[in-house]
Amino acid sequence: MCAEAPAIAEHLLALYESLALDDLASQCLEDRPCLSVKKWVLRRSHLAVEEAGWHQDGAFMGAGIQSINLWLPLTDCGADTGAPGLDIVPARIDGLLRDGEGTFDWSVSPAFVKRELPPWQSPRFAAGDALFFDHFFLHRTQYRAHFSRPRYAVETWFFAESRAPANQVPLSWR
Numbered sequence: 001m002c003a004e005a006p007a008i009a010e011h012l013l014a015l016y017e018s019l020a021l022d023d024l025a026s027q028c029l030e031d032r033p034c035l036s037v038k039k040w041v042l043r044r045s046h047l048a049v050e051e052a053g054w055h056q057d058g059a060f061m062g063a064g065i066q067s068i069n070l071w072l073p074l075t076d077c078g079a080d081t082g083a084p085g086l087d088i089v090p091a092r093i094d095g096l097l098r099d100g101e102g103t104f105d106w107s108v109s110p111a112f113v114k115r116e117l118p119p120w121q122s123p124r125f126a127a128g129d130a131l132f133f134d135h136f137f138l139h140r141t142q143y144r145a146h147f148s149r150p151r152y153a154v155e156t157w158f159f160a161e162s163r164a165p166a167n168q169v170p171l172s173w174r
């Protein structure tokens, strides 16, 4: 967790300030933004990558929140780069999906995604690209049988102060 790595947290907050991310988050959320202690994390994929569940983060954060996540790969990844990116469903979804057949109670099955939703995609990301999405966005860690390179990323969830999930430990930083 970034909150456990103060030097990195300070560096990231300075980066977010230089990019006026708090203003962007305020506009999207129509409220003062706060961060999540539990979902402000440094990620490193382990090889071999296990098949991950398709999920919406709202399934464990709650549907009634207001959120925006900055997913920031630090490695070229996705598509055919050999490092896992994200598999995404490029569709606006306004609620929680349930099919009862996912690997976890917060995930949905590949069969449901294939049957019910537009074709999913595995975009190519360059290190430093930014993908923003909310808690209803359906995605999973990109899954292929053979990846040869690890992938590093930063995940930062911002919440509206008035609609933040208590279970993700919201944190005001300004």
Ligand SMILES: O=C(O)CCC(=O)C(=O)O
Residues within 6 Å of the ligand: 043, 057, 069, 071, 085, 086, 139, 140, 141, 142, 153, 155
């Ligand atoms: O980095 C990943 O592979 C997964 C990210 C994710 O599931 C998320 O940001 O909610």
